[in-house]
Amino acid sequence: MKVETLRWFNNRLEMVDQRILPAAFEYLSYYTAASVAEGIRSMVVRGAPAIGVAAAYGVALEALRLSQLLPPCRGKVGMGVESLSLDTSTPSLTLPLHGGGDSSVDFKTGMEAGFTVLAASRPTAVNLFWALQRMRKVWEGVATQSPQEIAQRLLAEAHEILAEDIRINKTMGAHGAALLKDGARVLTHCNAGALATAGWGTALGVFRSAVEAGKKISVIADETRPFLQGARLTAWEMVQENIPVTLITDNMAGYMMAQGEVDAVVVGTDRVAANGDVANKIGTYMVAVLAKRHNIPFYVACPLSTIDLSIASGKDIPIEERSADEVKGFRDTHWAAEGVKIRNPSFDVTPAELVTGLITERGVVLQPDVQSIRKLMADVASS
Amino acid sequence: MKVETLRWFNNRLEMVDQRILPAAFEYLSYYTAASVAEGIRSMVVRGAPAIGVAAAYGVALEALRLSQLLPPCRGKVGMGVESLSLDTSTPSLTLPLHGGGDSSVDFKTGMEAGFTVLAASRPTAVNLFWALQRMRKVWEGVATQSPQEIAQRLLAEAHEILAEDIRINKTMGAHGAALLKDGARVLTHCNAGALATAGWGTALGVFRSAVEAGKKISVIADETRPFLQGARLTAWEMVQENIPVTLITDNMAGYMMAQGEVDAVVVGTDRVAANGDVANKIGTYMVAVLAKRHNIPFYVACPLSTIDLSIASGKDIPIEERSADEVKGFRDTHWAAEGVKIRNPSFDVTPAELVTGLITERGVVLQPDVQSIRKLMADVASS
Numbered sequence: 074m075k076v077e078t079l080r081w082f083n084n085r086l087e088m089v090d091q092r093i094l095p096a097a098f099e100y101l102s103y104y105t106a107a108s109v110a111e112g113i114r115s116m117v118v119r120g121a122p123a124i125g126v127a128a129a130y131g132v133a134l135e136a137l138r139l140s141q142l143l144p145p146c147r148g149k150v151g152m153g154v155e156s157l158s159l160d161t162s163t164p165s166l167t168l169p170l171h172g173g174g175d176s177s178v179d180f181k182t183g184m185e186a187g188f189t190v191l192a193a194s195r196p197t198a199v200n201l202f203w204a205l206q207r208m209r210k211v212w213e214g215v216a217t218q219s220p221q222e223i224a225q226r227l228l229a230e231a232h233e234i235l236a237e238d239i240r241i242n243k244t245m246g247a248h249g250a251a252l253l254k255d256g257a258r259v260l261t262h263c264n265a266g267a268l269a270t271a272g273w274g275t276a277l278g279v280f281r282s283a284v285e286a287g288k289k290i291s292v293i294a295d296e297t298r299p300f301l302q303g304a305r306l307t308a309w310e311m312v313q314e315n316i317p318v319t320l321i322t323d324n325m326a327g328y329m330m331a332q333g334e335v336d337a338v339v340v341g342t343d344r345v346a347a348n349g350d351v352a353n354k355i356g357t358y359m360v361a362v363l364a365k366r367h368n369i370p371f372y373v374a375c376p377l378s379t380i381d382l383s384i385a386s387g388k389d390i391p392i393e394e395r396s397a398d399e400v401k402g403f404r405d406t407h408w409a410a411e412g413v414k415i416r417n418p419s420f421d422v423t424p425a426e427l428v429t430g431l432i433t434e435r436g437v438v439l440q441p442d443v444q445s446i447r448k449l450m451a452d453v454a455s456s
Numbered sequence: 457m458k459v460e461t462l463r464w465f466n467n468r469l470e471m472v473d474q475r476i477l478p479a480a481f482e483y484l485s486y487y488t489a490a491s492v493a494e495g496i497r498s499m500v501v502r503g504a505p506a507i508g509v510a511a512a513y514g515v516a517l518e519a520l521r522l523s524q525l526l527p528p529c530r531g532k533v534g535m536g537v538e539s540l541s542l543d544t545s546t547p548s549l550t551l552p553l554h555g556g557g558d559s560s561v562d563f564k565t566g567m568e569a570g571f572t573v574l575a576a577s578r579p580t581a582v583n584l585f586w587a588l589q590r591m592r593k594v595w596e597g598v599a600t601q602s603p604q605e606i607a608q609r610l611l612a613e614a615h616e617i618l619a620e621d622i623r624i625n626k627t628m629g630a631h632g633a634a635l636l637k638d639g640a641r642v643l644t645h646c647n648a649g650a651l652a653t654a655g656w657g658t659a660l661g662v663f664r665s666a667v668e669a670g671k672k673i674s675v676i677a678d679e680t681r682p683f684l685q686g687a688r689l690t691a692w693e694m695v696q697e698n699i700p701v702t703l704i705t706d707n708m709a710g711y712m713m714a715q716g717e718v719d720a721v722v723v724g725t726d727r728v729a730a731n732g733d734v735a736n737k738i739g740t741y742m743v744a745v746l747a748k749r750h751n752i753p754f755y756v757a758c759p760l761s762t763i764d765l766s767i768a769s770g771k772d773i774p775i776e777e778r779s780a781d782e783v784k785g786f787r788d789t790h791w792a793a794e795g796v797k798i799r800n801p802s803f804d805v806t807p808a809e810l811v812t813g814l815i816t817e818r819g820v821v822l823q824p825d826v827q828s829i830r831k832l833m834a835d836v837a838s839s
Contacts, residue, residue: 095791095792095793095794096791262707294796295707296681296783296792297707298679298681298705298706298707299705301791304783304784304791304792304793304796305791305792305793306793308792308793308796309793309796311796312793312794312795312796317797318796318797319796319797319798319799320783320784320792320793320796320797320798320799321783321798321799322681322682322706322738322739322783322800323681323705323706323707323739324645324678324680324681324706324707324738324739324742325738325739325799325801325804326742327739327741327742327745327804328738328741328801328804329799331741331804331805355705355707355708355711356705356706356707356708356710358710358711358714359707359709359710359742359746362710362745362746362749363742363745366745400679400687400703400704400705401687402786403785403786403789403791404789406786406787406789408478408479408684408687408688408786409478409679409687409688409691409703410478410687410688410689410691410692410695410703411478411695412695413677413687413691413692413694413695413701413702413703414700414701414702414703415702415703415704416702416703416704416708416712417705418708418711421708421710421711421714422714
């Protein structure tokens, strides 16, 4: 089964609702920047590269809508979102809908509002800001054209970002697969899979590429509380692909390593700082510390769009703190004692010294640091 | 609220059903060794010291029943257990009930069967075997007396083990409290509280004693997947006591330490080997490795009954692997993808080198090793 995490269908963006996987596989439809932003915030779509692609489509949708190339939306914005009582503590992001074909709407003002609501959806993954920046440049390049022409150009760019993401993942996968020996038992945290991207995946893309290259590998998936991306999404993707996968709770990773049952770790990332520090799903740091103790290589699958040279080190990466409800239980089931305070940082930072290698579409950067990352990005810029 | 985890009431053992806390606080009644064993296996009662006390009562109950000092049980064995669909993959442990006042039952054979079923209930906590050994010695000391007299003596011993457990916890608590500075933010894993003992607690007993001594402390509780002892039991106990408590998922411990929000770690233990290696709830090892990296003291609250000199090092401690159902979700809610393999080791081993100190009722053993533990136990034996 080929997973299309996001797809353009019938003049709308459709995204797999990742909150209800694996119990159900359903697409939700999106017509506006505000609804896409809400889809990102509420984690219908998650994973840094997928968030970037979704944001690009959010910009394109807003342009199409403002230029009246889309029919006005009739109560279908964020379709299906209302029926789920997930993470409702943060107020929904809303934009005036300008609906009903009101031609007086100022295109530029509307577009700026669209960019703003998308940028406010989630703070940690840099791909969101990277994609918005890229879409803005395209817009600026055709700013003198008609809204309709601008909208078509932005939609074409969103399609290109999606296609590029899959190409990059496959190239990255091939580089990463070369690092895994035949028979390797590889631990991963969270879901850096097809569902975290436009398809194929970053960390799970490495596993897919290894299998495609004829290697037998098996995967150990941390369940990844509180949102359970490992138990629900990574396990599901690997089962679909017939790649052997074993699920553990997050606190079992050390035991598995101590037992000699882990040969390598591969994870994704939401943002890499200029010095090689890696922000990724909460718990990644713990896995990296344990891997170091057990001399197990710790790799980070990292498309270049995830490297943020504007941030010197990991301590400057903004870490999102999400709703306490996520930690109290799962979905509508709450098990935590009443009256307890709750923390819910969604990401942590793994210092570069714990990273064996960054796997990029331009090859593997071993022991990343300021110099090696600067050189990589300079090579890319000059090629 | 004073928590009586186990109590003798109306000629039966009552135990708080810890599987349904904190949603409900209910006692279940036990009349036989087999039903107590089932209560231990299914985690109605858990925590090494509490398991020891329960096992002692299990032996006493069996003696009372076999000597016909208890009315025969009428379908009330394991009362309430059947109505919960928890962890049903392991067949129930059952003993022939010899019911209805059949006087032909051989007391000695019946008692041996009782010891056997109790010893098979859970493998890791040494307190279980320690309590059975102690009860056996008492039995041997009065073996020539009538079954009725033996039963009364065994019941008195079970009462003494319960009372002793609380006294020991309070002494241990005072020793441990002296290690915590005023204002300390202390992380704990799992539940080593009143609910894991006859009352007061080991790790949480240290916190209670610190507060009783006038120190302001706050607790950070790992939720402790898969059984969620931290979220359900530790958080609940601390809220009852008005001790400030913050709940995190297990994978957030490293983040909290990196942020400088943890001053000390105190955990309980299920068995300490002769060299100071510590078996405790799965995930403890991970916390210890992180504490070491961040130079945070890592203390283990450890009654002497938990030290097992017959085991040279942690690698010889048997680690229970429990049902996959526990990891698939929680109670009846399953979220894991279908078809995934699952591991569920219930404990891990923290090497002695990571332990800053063992807190015992005879004082604190800093940097425990073979010599210091041997000396401690020799001092105890000679006093």
